[in-house]
Amino acid sequence: MGRAPCCDKANVKKGPWSPEEDSKLKEYIEKYGTGGNWIALPQKAGLKRCGKSCRLRWLNYLRPNIKHGEFTDEEDRIICSLFATIGSRWSIIAAQLPGRTDNDIKNYWNTKLKKKLMVMAAAPPQSQRKPPPYPPSSSESSFSSLYKDYTIPYYSTSTKSFTGFEPISSVHQSNLLHSTSGLASTNPSFLRNPENLVCPVYYPSMKDNFLMFGSETSCSTSSDGSCSQIKQEDHHMGSTNFQSFTSSRAYEDQTHKLMVSYGSNGGENVNQWNEKAHGYCGETQTVDYDPEEVKQLISSSSTSNGIINNTNFLFSDENKTQEKVMYYYYH
DNA sequence: AATTTAAGCAACCGCGGCTCA
DNA sequence: TTGAGCCGCGGTTGCTTAAAT
Known part of the structure; x- marks a missing residue:
């Protein structure tokens, strides 16, 4: 028997x-x-x-x-x-704005912000591409500067699409990010993806924030079959470095000792707030929702002039099981 | 000017979780 | 302990408007 309407x-x-x-209703x-x-309210209200x-x-x-109306750069940053x-x-994000x-934020993300980020992240011609300066200039203050040069979504030639900005929280908890042991650095290493585009990687220290992006199989699609979000599809990592990320086991870069594990979303229970993406070595932390922590996350993503700097992404994918991880680090 | 396509956004739907009897 | 009732969330739908052809 189904649920009563x-x-x-x-x-x-x-x-x-x-x-x-x-x-x-307002009156x-x-x-x-309420x-x-x-x-009972509608009946009472006539x-x-x-x-x-x-x-x-x-x-x-x-x-x-x-x-x-228009979202501000600051709101963009918080989102x-x-x-x-x-x-x-x-709802949690909205609570901070x-x-x-x-609903507003959701629509804004799906229709504008996500695309905005993708456009900004779309690389210039390879010949003009060069590693971003680090640290970024503090004079950069507009939103467009936030991600310019610092986000490098992986672009698949087979699907002609960019990977999406998807949260690691959608990755199954049991396979969630473990940790890094770390060689913190302020000088990036550079990896190359199959397009031979350079992706800067700053190996973070333990105290830093780690954010991971994964993906669920589906994305929001409109009824006519068009996709208002940019689909994250299968990506085949060509280079040695990227191939290292394509299995459901911890990856250890022998040079840099960076460990990341991830797994299939399994299609269930994959988006829990208590999945904390920045655990320590060998453990996955489980935390309760704490509004103060949300505030800290926001503030920690800001520099004194209110912009994120040093934003880096790595992308990977398991082509059959939709295991996808984008390793993201910012501070 | 008419038609098609895309974008934006309000609203709907179904489900999970909470409360309480 | 259980189940009904309700709330709230997130995904999805579909209408309206704008832009492109």
Whole structure:
């Protein structure tokens, strides 16, 4: 037996809200509050709407102090930082952006920000490509400077697509990142991908933040089959260095002692907040959600002038099992 | 000017988790 | 302990508008 419907589907209105409905809902909630019961609210308010629909309308549009319009560079930065760490936990991300709703942020990410990052990350012609300066100039302050030269998504010639910016939190916990032992460095090493593009790698120290990006098989697609997100597909690592990342076991770069393990998402329970991506050697830390930690993540991703610097990515993939990892480090 | 395609965004849906009887 | 009821989240859909052809 299936779950009982939350409302009488036949007798509720669906689709866009009219101004009259908006004002009814707004007036009611301002007068009486939600009463902690959204299901009963529409009837009391004289609305032929599902309670869930009322809740959504209120939270995303009608409640006070909702901010619409352009996102600022600072908001972009916060979204990127948190997405890199906790993935698509839009409500948590929204909690750090006053006036923004999770739905807003989700839409913004899927339609604009993600593409923006990809465009910025799209490499110039190989002949003009050179390793980024390190550390980056502190005079860089616009968002476009955040990722320019520092994000190098892997581009597959076979699929003609870039890898996506996907969170490691989508990687199955049992196979999650373990650690690094580390040779911290401020001078990057450079790896080459099959396109012979240079990817700078800064081996971090233990105290640094580690963020990993993985991917689930699916991405958000629209009904007509177009994909509003950039699909992450199979990538075949050609170089020795990249091939080293293509199995479900810890990888140890013999030169640099960088260890990363990852695995299949298995299609279940793969996006838990308590998956902490920066564990120590040989362990996967499990932590409870702590708002203070979220704030720390944001602040730690900022330099004094408020920009992320030294952002590096490594990408890998297991072609059949959708094991994908992008190793990301920033501080 | 008409048609097609893409982008943006509001809203819907289903599920997991929480609470409480 | 269990199950019903509800909330809230994240993924998805579909409508509207803008841009391209």
